Amino acid sequence: MDANPNAATAVSSAAMADAMLPRRFHVARKRNETADTLTFDLAPADTSDGFSFAPGQFNMLYLFGLGEVPISISGDAEQTDRLVHTVRLVGSVTDGFADLKRGDTIGVRGPYGAGWPMDECNGGDVLVIAGGLGLAPLRPAMYHLFNHRDHYRRVSILYGARSPADIVYHDEIQRWRQQLDINVEVTVDHADLRWHGNVGVITPLVAKAEFDPANTTALVCGPGIMMRFVAATLERRGLASDRIYVSLERNMRCAIAHCGHCQLGPHFVCKDGPVLSHDRVRDILQIAQV
């Protein structure tokens, strides 16, 4: 046990107190993605320092008097003057985001957790596979891939949404698609009359994606069942389980591995995750209510 009181007090008390203390950010911009999903650009209120993070990390966002929720970061990690979050209104705290206006203040703690393995992606094919709002934590990875396109071989984005109306980052996906050296495939579970693209679950897109199984990293985020089937499809195609990365979601109160809520087997999703290689969680995710 590390019971050295000097080591303990060497950490400045101010720095320690900061872990549960939100920093203030102002809403600089607010956009509607879909009927129930909003994207916010945030600017720090108390400092001119930028906000540094790694793709795949998340923040705890606090709305005055309402509470705090873990939300992944959705902006470009190389643009540190703006913090970007996409929030779906699904509960008592997130519903409060609908009322935020430009200039309003929210609290931010973070960034937390382990992000996408961008270094490991170097020199190989990269598959970005997203279901629903799972595209939000993958967007910083996409920016990284674009910013350093020459580090990678084939880059594919496979995205599934419930319906055409539920597609987030719509205009941006169209821009990505215009890029000749990126493969973008979109599918929807339920089409409407104006949709002439892919219809159905995402696994058929995974089954026919072009990649070299010996030299590919897959970054996957979406509903639990989607990630399970995507990972199984990738493994059938020869991709090793430890080259498949998934971003997981659990209840989080502290995000600093103190509160115990986010545990998944031996993992603290807030600290060991949210991005974990699939081989570390494959077995435990097969267990119901784990």
Added chain:
Amino acid sequence: MPATNDASTKAGLLRRADLQSLIDALQRNDYRVIGPTVRDATVVYDEIAMVDEMPIGRGDNQDGGHYRLTDRADDAVFGYTNGVQSWRRYLFQPRRTLWRAKREARDFVVEPETEPAPKQAFIGVRACELHAIEIQDKVFVDGTYTDPDYQSRRATAFLVAVNCGSAGGTCFCSSTDTGPRSESGFDLSLTEFLDGADHAFLVEVGSERGAEIAADLPLEAATGADRQRARAITEETAASMGRTMPVDGLKDRLQQSLEHPRWQQVADRCLACSNCTMVCPTCFCSTTEDYTDITGQTAERQQRWDSCFALDHSYLHGGSVRTSTAARYRQWMTHKLAGWIDQFDVSGCVGCGRCITWCPVGIDITEEAAAFSGDGVE
């Protein structure tokens, strides 16, 4: 925090009649002295000023879902075994304010809670409880992030250990290797010698801070025979444990048995009341709660103990992950006895037996663990 060094070789005898001098010395050094006292028909840890407030001559009878204070035939000061509380509440507070926020037009300001941590001395810390404190250090101090309130309480806490002269009916620290004798981690340790007129305590020093307080006590020289006698007492206690935890290979067996029918069998009895997690000295789960005043101008964020037996512990948008009692019991027990070892290199169970005693239906974690041993595992 205490460290093991050659100070631990120092020892002396404190006569029972002089025990008050320990409380007095701690108070002179500005400690808020917390020790055992009887309240609500159990031994609790609370602020004490006099030895007379301690459970003198009291013992207890413990079993699954059963706790009764008894009258001993002697005047032992530490003749009881673990009561309902552990020391956890004095280091990791059951409820505290993290910060307050004040609305200013469309803006708000956050004000950190600045209440200073008290300087506390704990009298009567059992070996299992010392281990529990060291285990919580790993959660709140030794990780990437530190809990400042816990850390400052822990750094100033003066620990007076008591080596157990008897084992409770639900004790099993022998099998978890966490007692009944405290070898390190204390400032002072006491072993009670009950010999009528020769009623005394062997005082052993575990830290420099402990040596300073010991210098303030009317100690008589201790002999090698005294030390041997102290060891013999805890050896006898070790041999009389009420329960045994089958620790060998337990971690793997549990982690390979997540779909074992035993989880449903124990869930048929478990009330998911969370008593076991509230009395456990190592459980560290907490949640946060937000409060606003009626005008909506001030908000407060509080942290309070939580339990993995609560339905909303695993709540995600759309519902909770662990809706069944079986899943929640499995989470508690596999975390305590298995996942904890992955996370902190130590089991989360110190063999104090509280979860057995204070379970309203008498579920016994040693019995449940044994159910996964040998033939029981599929």
